[in-house]
Structure formats: C-alpha cells, structure tokens
Amino acid sequence: MSAGTTDRRLTITDIARMHAEGQRIAMLTAYDHPTARILDEAGIVMILVGDSVGEVILGYESTVRVSMAEMLHHTKAVVRGTRRALVVADMPFLSYATQEEAVVNAGLFLREGGAQAVKVEGGTRTARTIETLVRSGVPVMGHIGWTPQAKYTMGGQARVQGKTRDQARQLLADALAVQEAGAFSIVLELVPEQLAAAITERLRIPTIGIGAGSGCSGQVQVLTDLLGWSDWSPRHARRYAELASVIGTAVREYESDVEAGTFPGPEETRRMDDDVLADVLGVGVLDQPSSAQAAEGVARPRAVPLDRDL
Ligand code: KIV
Numbered sequence: 001m002s003a004g005t006t007d008r009r010l011t012i013t014d015i016a017r018m019h020a021e022g023q024r025i026a027m028l029t030a031y032d033h034p035t036a037r038i039l040d041e042a043g044i045v046m047i048l049v050g051d052s053v054g055e056v057i058l059g060y061e062s063t064v065r066v067s068m069a070e071m072l073h074h075t076k077a078v079v080r081g082t083r084r085a086l087v088v089a090d091m092p093f094l095s096y097a098t099q100e101e102a103v104v105n106a107g108l109f110l111r112e113g114g115a116q117a118v119k120v121e122g123g124t125r126t127a128r129t130i131e132t133l134v135r136s137g138v139p140v141m142g143h144i145g146w147t148p149q150a151k152y153t154m155g156g157q158a159r160v161q162g163k164t165r166d167q168a169r170q171l172l173a174d175a176l177a178v179q180e181a182g183a184f185s186i187v188l189e190l191v192p193e194q195l196a197a198a199i200t201e202r203l204r205i206p207t208i209g210i211g212a213g214s215g216c217s218g219q220v221q222v223l224t225d226l227l228g229w230s231d232w233s234p235r236h237a238r239r240y241a242e243l244a245s246v247i248g249t250a251v252r253e254y255e256s257d258v259e260a261g262t263f264p265g266p267e268e269t270r271r272m273d274d275d276v277l278a279d280v281l282g283v284g285v286l287d288q289p290s291s292a293q294a295a296e297g298v299a300r301p302r303a304v305p306l307d308r309d310l
Contacts, residue, residue, distance in 0.1 A: 025218025036081030123174020
C-alpha cells in the first residue's frame with residue numbers, strides 16, 4: 001500500500017510498510033491547527049509536535065522550558081487539524097524521568113491529546129523507558145545524536161555528534177538499543193552523513209534524519225526553518241519559502257491602507273437598507289410631519305439617539 005492511497009489515519013504499520021517498500025518518509029513539525037491541516041492535505045505522512053515549539057513559537061531560549069501542559073495544548077490543535085497523518089507528540093524535558101511518569105504522560109498524549117505516538121530523546125539511557133512504553137501499548141519514536149533536551153549536559157551549543165571513534169560507536173549502540181527496545185523509528189539529529197547511512201543500513205526500523213544527510217530512511221525538519229519564518233535557519237535546513245518577508249510585506253501594506261483610509265473598501269464592507277437605518281434613527285418617512293402638520297408649521301422631529309427604545 002502506498003500511503004498516498006488511503007484516507008484513514010496512518011499507523012506505525014503503514015510507516016513500516018512504506019519503509020519496507022523503500023519509500024522515503026517526509027516528516028515535518030507542526031504546532032497549530034491551520035498549519036497541520038495544510039501539511040496533512042499536502043500528504044505529509046508523519047507530523048511531529050516537537051518541543052521545538054518552545055523556541056520557534058513560544059519564545060523560550062530552550063526546549064527545556066516546555067511543559068506537558070503546553071505540549072498537550074499544541075498536540076490537540078495539530079490532531080484536530082489532521083485526518084490522515086500519524087501525529088507524534090514530543091515528550092518534554094523530565095516528563096519521562098521515571099518509568100511511571102513516562103507511562104502516565106505518554107498516556108495523556110494518546111488519550112487526551114489524540115496523538116498516535118510519542119518521541120523520547122536518548123539512546124541506551126532511555127532504552128528501558130522505551131521498552132516500558134511499548135509494552136504498555138504506546139508507539140515510540142527514538143531520538144539520538146544531538147538531543148536538545150540534554151543541551152546543558154552536551155555543551156550548550158547544537159553541534160554534530162559522533163565524529164570521533166568512541167562517539168560513533170556509542171551512537172551505533174544507542175541506535176541498536178532504541179530499536180531493540182521496540183521503537184518504530186528513530187530520529188538521527190546532527191550526525192555525520194556516513195555514520196547516519198551506516199546506522200540506517202544496520203537497523204530494521206526507519207531512521208529519520210535532521211542534519212544527518214540523505215542516507216536516512218526519511219527526513220524531518222522544523223517547519224519554521226523550512227518556511228523562512230525567522231531571519232535565521234540552521235545549515236541543514238533548506239528555505240523553501242521566505243514567509244517572514246511575505247508576512248512583513250503584507251502587514252506593512254495593511255498598515256498603510258488603514259492609515260490612508262482605503263481599508264476596508266466596498267469589497268470588505270456590508271451595507272444595510274438606508275430606510276431601516278433612517279427609521280431606527282427617527283428620521284424615516286413616518287417620522288416626517290404630514291403636509292397638514294407642515295402647513296401648521298410643525299417642525300421635523302429631531303433625530304433621536306440609536307438607543308432611544310432600549
Ligand atoms: O522538537 C523537535 O522539533 C524535534 C526535531 C528537531 C526532530 O525534536
């Protein structure tokens with residue numbers, strides 16, 4: 001089955017089938033209802049409600065600040081905007097610090113948020129958590145390489161992981177541990193392309209790369225980087241649009257139209273029957289003096305305020 005031929009909600013079985021058929025998987029992040037709808041209608045098969053929402057939408061300096069409540073809020077909006085895409089909710093910092101918390105919080109994402117899977121960062125260190133979640137019936141996507149939630153233990157700055165022999169071996173071990181724990185796919189972030197390709201070759205589950213070269217089974221990008229929503233995008237992102245400048249131009253045009261009095265114009269305006277308004281204001285036909293009254297010098301009634309009868 002090609003994912004393009006079905007109208008129902010996709011599952012991890014569909015993703016596995018696409019992978020088995022050699023189909024490359026295009027995944028994107030989304031954080032709100034209208035954008036999720038556009039992505040879904042465009043045929044994006046997996047949408048990640050990434051905790052990157054903290055940096056690119058909520059204005060935090062790090063994803064570490066993002067809460068479960070915020071993630072749930074955005075997950076619900078994305079789920080409501082999609083009919084077909086498999087929605088993966090990113091488990092935020094410390095929401096899976098213990099096995100118990102992991103199960104409770106993943107349960108919230110699936111039951112309350114409506115997501116079909118969750119993503120957790122970490123390789124061997126989170127393998128047991130992944131195993132517990134999968135055993136509980138939660139589909140899990142792993143995430144290794146540069147893991148933003150570990151930013152403060154990884155040196156603060158996003159940088160390519162796995163360039164040295166030891167790091168590369170550790171990443172390979174991480175990938176295998178995540179797969180053996182039962183994850184249905186794994187994100188490889190900021191990994192040298194040869195290492196990402198070698199990991200992809202050794203795994204049965206699809207690898208989803210971000211800054212990890214074209215040898216992965218699929219790719220994921222932070223949507224705002226792809227759309228040019230800010231003045232900066234990471235080197236691994238291709239800007240397919242310049243939305244910040246499109247928005248800026250539109251907003252400046254609107255502002256000058258308002259200032260010039262040309263917005264709203266007839267196209268954007270509704271009118272009512274002038275007679276009805278005249279009646280409401282007490283200056284309608286029935287409010288005029290009859291010709292006899294006029295002959296007697298009865299004056300035209302004074303217009304009354306709109307709220308006279310209220
Ligand atoms: O939060 C996010 O957007 C992510 C991607 C970078 C994979 O985890």
